[in-house]
Amino acid sequence: MLKKTRCLGSEAQTSQEKYQIIQELRQKFKYTLDEILPYTSLKRSTFYYQAQRINRRKNKDEELLRLIKEVKSKHPCFGYRTVTLKLRSQGIKVNHKRVSRIMRENDLSAHMYNKQRRKYNSALGPQGKKAKNLLHRRFDTHLPFQKMVTDVSEFRYGNKTQEERVYLSPIKDLCTDEIVSYSISKHPTTAFVVKSLDALIKLRPKLNYRMTLHSDQGVQYQSVQWRKKLKENRIFQSMSRRATCLDNAPMESFFHTMKVELYHNKEYTTQEELVNAMISWISYYNNERIKVKLKGKTPVEYRHLALRNIV
Template structure:
């Protein structure tokens, strides 16, 4: 946890004790003095790319960097990454497909597999499509130009639910920055700080982290609420 969200949690605790709040600079100084600042965000891992050239299924970039939205399930990002276990070889890795709501940062769905095929991506897509089918506005799902997203099955699934498809430009990860950032946070919370002996251990760690991220991790962009709290607050306001 960074010093800013930690400052919020510390001050909430101090408020229950009727104590004065502390400044974030003080929290930063204490964390620095005690070597409590995370260095994992500076670590780099090999980036998985599912791009295999043009398959004839490319789409325009309809997001164009406009990631912010004032309502849930209007703009959604997705990507595929890999995580390794055991001896960290290519024979001991799993692939992760996730979908995140740009409104709150919530991880709407994810799936894991030993094979990065289209079916594995559809497994995580289907729950999202069920969520968006009744929203009264258009949903856009944004991805890179990976072969799974260019497939006919993926196109058909989105078309069936009247979801607009958007794609980043080739070799432009900034076009899907919120999803790329979320994936790095997932790795910081798992494989960049831990080693897992088995596939089952790694998958359990991913499940634990997703639950923590959605229900416990406060975000400055959410007014210091968790992704789940942010979505529920919108539902309560407009129900």
């Protein structure tokens, strides 16, 4: 208490800091304002001014908190930067630092979850022909449908036995972060990954540059069927170096995000329940999940914008 009363007489303390100390003393020791003020260099009028100022800020914070909760109810994994962009898209002028403070004070910050699970190894099986690494971790591009990445990941349901699992094969555009095509199957066959490639080929617009499709060294991507399909459609094939997951970091990042938001800490009883959840989440990711990287736009919105700029 003596330390705090000395601070009240210090000129180094701001009026706001003195106000907060006085309030702490009043609350803890039940002192009246008349008993404390004579020992401070703070005027009564300044004390009441600070009280009004803090109350105004509190009221404004309560309104912003309500808006933040509305955004978080629809997008629970949004961090403060993405929440700020979403609020600004609704015409609300707000600073990202203020959003960060309010979210932190109300335990609304995004909580990342990192649980190591045994990863599906697509390299197991008969080996085919490997391609060179054309991307060399140069993942940035302003051109849609120029640099694409793909991989296979495993999802389990029910009792998580060998039979209770499905596989996802998405193809992601590095310009827009959109999952342009994907397939889901009970078995990670070559036909399964070719299905997502066929969907990509149908959706690809006519552009004056060639596409590069990057993957790991999975046996499906070394197969004659996969390589032939790429060659027929003038798509360059690129592969990561062996056991180097960072060569395909954007795809690894996508799977991490998907499993954090959709899969970890959640149980799916049936295959149908899990597959429906996967389809819904990918649609949400493409059409509703805005990104700081995309200047507050969704992947689909950014693709439309990028294609218009090319045309």
